[in-house]
Amino acid sequence: MGNVVWLRPPDEEGPAPGRPCLVHSEDEWWEGTVVWEEARRQDGLWWGTATYRKRGEQVTEVHSQHDLRAR
Template identity: 70%
Template sequence: MNEDRRRHLSVVRDGDPPPTPGRACLVHSADEWWPGTVTWEDARRADGLWWGEVRYRKGSVLLTEVRSQHDLRAR
């Protein structure tokens, strides 16, 4: 794991949600944009695109998927 990607929790208060890894983004799924976060891979893939692991909530379901840059928008 890269040093800059590590997260350290020094204090977690009762009732506080854990921090969400990644950067805020919108994820395109089912012709809609859903708020989520993305953690990018370290380098482009052979297809020339950036890929990342996204976490987003679609309705009440929390999804984790790997998506390319074409399905994501920075927030």
């Protein structure tokens, strides 16, 4: 994945519920969607609930903007 593009959080282009994304988990990227939280957390990062398929199972986890990329 040589040309990884950051997924833009809500303050940069407006929230998009269920926005397509790639989710970083266990050193691999998985196709999924993200729903951003309404505001940044105290750590200054955007967090969102990502839903994706990993090894045939649907997984829902909360990830920071660092683990989510544009698809």
